[in-house]
Structures are given as structure tokens and as C-alpha cells.
Amino acid sequence: MNTYLNNSYKLKINNIKKTFEDLLVVDDVSIYLKENEFVSLLGPSGSGKSTIFNIIAGLLKPDEGEITIDGEDFTGKTGRVSYMYQKDLLLPWKKVIDNVALPLAIKGVKKQEARERVKKYFKIFGLEGFEYKYPFQLSGGMRQRAALMRTYMFSRDIILLDEPFGGLDAMTKRNMQYWLLEVTENLKASILFITHDIEEAIFLSDRIYILSNRPAKVKEEIKINLPKPRKSEIITSIKFNEIKKQVINTL
Amino acid sequence: MKKLESIEDKLIPAVFSGILILTWYFTVESGYIKEFTLPSPIGVIKALFDILPDLRVHIAVTLQEALAGFFISIALSIILAILMDNIEIARKAVYPLLIVSQTVPIIALAPLFVMWFGFGIIPKIIVVILVCFFPIVVSLLEGLSSVDRDLLNLMKSMGASRLQIFKMVKFPASMISFFSGLRIAATYSIMGAVIGEWLGGRAGLGLYMLRVKNSYAYDKMFATILIIVVLSMTVFKTISLIQYLSMPWFREMKEE
Structure with a gap:
């Protein structure tokens, strides 16, 4: 990877590791987020996804690895990015x-x-x-x-969303997904999104990291080559279902 | 429907109290209980109007003691609750003592306070503090420590300082619980002052009650009790009113 590319990363997570009392929760995870990109972390519940967010937000210090934002080291520092929960x-x-x-x-x-x-x-x-x-x-x-x-x-440039629509009913959730896609077009923000809902991840994202069960490890990175702006019909398209099949197989 | 329920809520206790007072009235009127051991409700009301001019001074003294003790309790409670909330050792050291302090019979201690601090206002204020302090500190502490951890983390992630987290989140979040402690303490405050006076003093409702009791004027004693009840209820309602005015969001939430 050359330095030029390195600079265009909004957020970069390099080889982070975290254990809680001998329990390995995050194992050597590396993730990056580019400008204006929408990236999802998809994985089973309790797989340590939220721990990754806490590390990015600076609330937890990783045992190993580092967090850089715009090329600057932010490991264990709060006050740069905030995140949003399922609870408002x-x-x-x-x-x-x-x-x-x-x-x-x-x-x-x-x-x-x-x-x-x-x-x-x-x-x-x-x-x-x-x-x-x-x-x-x-x-x-x-x-x-x-x-x-x-x-x-x-923080207008980077937004972390931790299953933000998890607590909503199915109808509202759908509407919120459409709305989120629409609003992010205008916001010019890079978004990292945690979910365990496969369709939600595919529908919203430019890329998906599939995480393993605890300890969280990146199993696979999938690029979602669906055209944007996306409409609701896309969910029933062949392409969408091919991606879905691929994701399910990896999970 | 809601309106009907609220009328019902007020009507039921009123009717029940009416029945109790009538029973009292007829038992005394019928001569079943002698008037000098238990005055009739009408006798109490009459006595109330007789003694009211004389009582003004005593009411003022009692109110002064109760309010002084109440405000000192609030100040002490806020300081102590904040300390205990922030410093784990302080919580561990003080909390058991707080509970033990509530098991000590104040009625036994109060004469000692008179001996140590004289017949003035100070021993009464101490008694008031002893009864008021506990409910306030416990409710405030509970309020402070019940704040959602995720909310605290969110504040931290946004770079808020400890002081900001306290001012913006913890203190406002503990208000509901704090006010319920205050309401209890407010009613206790009058009673605390009366107990303090009962055990020795120069003025106040407690002292007055002791005097009329010793002269077997039970109608006057009951009239004084009535005044104490009214005073306590007034302080209670005042606290509720302050809460109503200072927490508009809570008010609207209840009204919805």
C-alpha cells in the first residue's frame, strides 16, 4: 500500500486486539473507511462489534493496534468521533x-x-x-x-452507528433505511454501521466486513456493486440476491 | 373518564375521613368516652380559634427551626451525595453509618442535645437535620447512580468533562428521585422540630403542646396537632409546587 492511498483513508483501524479478563473479544481486526463511504460491520450479536466501536470512539484502549483518523493517531482518545445506539x-x-x-x-x-x-x-x-x-x-x-x-x-465527517434501527418495528425500520440512504447523500459523511441484519447491510453499504463470532475477526470483505441512489426495488433484484447468498455462505 | 377518576380519587378519602370524624363525634357526644379524655371534634375546632392568636409566636418559632434544619439538610445531602457518588471509598465508609444513624432513637438523644447545646434553637435544628437528612441523601444518591451507563459513555465519547457530565446529565437525571426524598423530608422537618421542642425549650408548638398536655387541656393539644398537620402538608405541597414549576418536561409528560 503506498502512502498516497493511505492519506485518503478517513478512518483506519490497524490490527486491533482487545481482551477482557483473559477473554479475547477482538482479534487482529483491520478496517478502513474512505471519504463518503458507507461501510457495514456485519456479524452475529455479541461478537464484539460494539467493542470495536468503543475502541474507535476512544472509550476503550486496544491491547494492540492503533486507530488513525485523517492519518492522525487517535488510539484511546475521546472527543473525535461519537456514535449512535439502538437506544436514542x-x-x-x-x-x-x-x-x-x-x-x-x-x-x-x-x-x-x-x-x-x-x-x-x-x-x-x-x-x-x-x-x-x-x-x-x-x-x-x-x-x-x-x-x-x-x-x-x-462529528460531521465520521459517524458510527451501532444497530441504530434495532429497536424499531419492521415498517419504521424500512422507512428509516430509505431515509438514511437519502440523507447520507446530502451529508457528505463517512459512515461505519454495525448490524446483524444482512439485507440492511447490503441495502445501505458500499462495502461490508463480515465478522466472525467471538472473538471478532474479519472473515471477509465484500464490495457491494449496486448502483446508487438505491430504490426499494433493488432488494428483489437478482444482483442483490446473489450478494445475499454470498454473505450467507460466508456467515 | 380521566376527570371522573380524579374526582373519585378525591371523593373517596374525603368521605372516609368524614365517616371517621362523625364516629369520633358521636362516641364523645354519647358520653361513651368522657370529654376530658378525648375532646369532641367540635371542641377541638373551638379551641383552635381560641388559641390561634397565642399560637402565632410558637408557629413562627417551629417553622423557623424546621426550615433552617431542612435547608441545612439539603445542603449537607447534596455535598455528601456528590462525594459518595464520585469517591467509592467515601460511599463504602459513610453509607452504613447513614443507615445506622436512622436506627438510633432520636427521642433518647434529644435530651442530650439540650444538655450540650442549651434550650435555644440549635438542639431543635439538630433533631430536624437528623430526621431530614437521610431521605434526601439516599434519594439523591440513588438518582445519581441510576443514570444509564451508555449515556455516560456517550457523553465521554463527545469529550465531556466530569463536571459537564454531572451538570448536564447526572444532576438533572436525579431530580425526580431527589424531589421524592425532599417531599418526605419536608413533612418530617416540622415533626422533627416539634420533637426537639417537646424535650425542652422556651417556645414552639412542641413546648406549647407539652404545656397544655400537662394542664389536661386536650382540646388545645388536638388543636395544636391539627396545626402541625396543616403546616406539614403546606411544606409538602410547596415542594411539589417547586418541582412542578422547575421541571416543565416532567409536568408535560405526566399530562400526556
Whole structure:
């Protein structure tokens, strides 16, 4: 790999290893994410995918290996990328606009200014008119969109999503997937997405890393050569099903 | 439907209390129980209006002691809860002592406080603190430690400092629990002050009650008890009102 290529990596995870009390959870995982790319980590539940995210976010230090973002070492450092969970983790006592502006508040931006700065994004995230509602007044899908918006406000270039739609019903989940594809076209962000839903991974991603059961190891990397923007019909296409077959066989 | 239920909620206890008071009234009126051992409800009301002018001073003293003790308890509880939440050793060292402190009969200790601190306001405030402190500290501590770990991790990943995490997440998240502790402590505060006065003092509702009891004026004693109940309920309601005003999100959540 030459240096020129190395520089175009937004996020690079080099040979990370992590054990918890003698239990090997992540075993020599290397992953990269390019600019504007949508990459999924697909693997069984409890396979250590979330540990990988915690390491990227800097909450955990890997035993071995390193994390570089834009070529800079960020191993074990928080405050660069944030992530979004299945749980929306919105603060029930703050209005949606202040929840979304939370990352700015942490950076020390004054409340009014923070509100001004996030206001214009409500339309993109489909939350226009709900700025001054409390989280409990929103539907599950809307809360997830607000959580995504908060994550985006923190780091616009890299977004980590940890099974963000896992807690939603099937219909809402579908709609949220279409919506996510649409919105990411506008956001110009690199996205790393954790899921155990094969169709979801294929439908959304440019590339998929298939992870093994614990300890997490990269079993295979699959490029998804489906045209973008993608429509719902694509799920029933021959190409889609060929990829699906390949993924199932690897899993 | 909801409105009907709330009327029902108020009506049932009111009717039941009415029945109890009527039973009381008729038992005394019929002469089954002598009036000097148990005054009739009407006698109590009459006594209440008789003594009210004299009682003003005592009410003021008791309220002053109760509120002073209550506010000191709040301040102490916040400091101690934060310490215990942040420092594991502090929690381990102090928590058992807190529980033991609640098993000590205050009624036995209070005369000692009088001996140590005199007949002034201080021993009463100490009694109030002893009864109020515990529910506040425990509820606040519980609130602080019940925050979702993932939420704390999220805050950390966004680079929030410990102080920011406390201000933005932990403290607000513990408010519901904190207020339920405050409500309990608020009602205890009046009672604590009365116990303190009962065991020696120059003024206050407790002292007044002791005096009328010793002169066998039970109607006046019951009237004083009524005032204590009203005072306690007022403090309780005030705390609820403060919660209602300071937590708009909680208010709207309940109303939905």
C-alpha cells in the first residue's frame, strides 16, 4: 500500500486486539473507511462489534493496534468521533433542539448560539416543527433521527452507528433505511454501521466486513456493486440476491 | 373518564375521613368516652380559634427551626451525595453509618442535645437535620447512580468533562428521585422540630403542646396537632409546587 492511498483513508483501524479478563473479544481486526463511504460491520450479536466501536470512539484502549483518523493517531482518545445506539439516549428534560445541540454545549457554545447553529439542519433530518418538543413527544423513528442529528452535530465527517434501527418495528425500520440512504447523500459523511441484519447491510453499504463470532475477526470483505441512489426495488433484484447468498455462505 | 377518576380519587378519602370524624363525634357526644379524655371534634375546632392568636409566636418559632434544619439538610445531602457518588471509598465508609444513624432513637438523644447545646434553637435544628437528612441523601444518591451507563459513555465519547457530565446529565437525571426524598423530608422537618421542642425549650408548638398536655387541656393539644398537620402538608405541597414549576418536561409528560 503506498502512502498516497493511505492519506485518503478517513478512518483506519490497524490490527486491533482487545481482551477482557483473559477473554479475547477482538482479534487482529483491520478496517478502513474512505471519504463518503458507507461501510457495514456485519456479524452475529455479541461478537464484539460494539467493542470495536468503543475502541474507535476512544472509550476503550486496544491491547494492540492503533486507530488513525485523517492519518492522525487517535488510539484511546475521546472527543473525535461519537456514535449512535439502538437506544436514542436523548435527555428527557431537554427540548429536542437542545438535545441536538448538546455536543456544541459540551464544546462551550452558548445555548442561544448553539440553537441557531443546529436549527437549519432540522429540515434535512425531517424534524422541522419539532424543535421545541420534548423527546417523549416524538415517535420512535423521530427520536432516532434526532439522535442521529446529535451525532452528526458532534462529528460531521465520521459517524458510527451501532444497530441504530434495532429497536424499531419492521415498517419504521424500512422507512428509516430509505431515509438514511437519502440523507447520507446530502451529508457528505463517512459512515461505519454495525448490524446483524444482512439485507440492511447490503441495502445501505458500499462495502461490508463480515465478522466472525467471538472473538471478532474479519472473515471477509465484500464490495457491494449496486448502483446508487438505491430504490426499494433493488432488494428483489437478482444482483442483490446473489450478494445475499454470498454473505450467507460466508456467515 | 380521566376527570371522573380524579374526582373519585378525591371523593373517596374525603368521605372516609368524614365517616371517621362523625364516629369520633358521636362516641364523645354519647358520653361513651368522657370529654376530658378525648375532646369532641367540635371542641377541638373551638379551641383552635381560641388559641390561634397565642399560637402565632410558637408557629413562627417551629417553622423557623424546621426550615433552617431542612435547608441545612439539603445542603449537607447534596455535598455528601456528590462525594459518595464520585469517591467509592467515601460511599463504602459513610453509607452504613447513614443507615445506622436512622436506627438510633432520636427521642433518647434529644435530651442530650439540650444538655450540650442549651434550650435555644440549635438542639431543635439538630433533631430536624437528623430526621431530614437521610431521605434526601439516599434519594439523591440513588438518582445519581441510576443514570444509564451508555449515556455516560456517550457523553465521554463527545469529550465531556466530569463536571459537564454531572451538570448536564447526572444532576438533572436525579431530580425526580431527589424531589421524592425532599417531599418526605419536608413533612418530617416540622415533626422533627416539634420533637426537639417537646424535650425542652422556651417556645414552639412542641413546648406549647407539652404545656397544655400537662394542664389536661386536650382540646388545645388536638388543636395544636391539627396545626402541625396543616403546616406539614403546606411544606409538602410547596415542594411539589417547586418541582412542578422547575421541571416543565416532567409536568408535560405526566399530562400526556
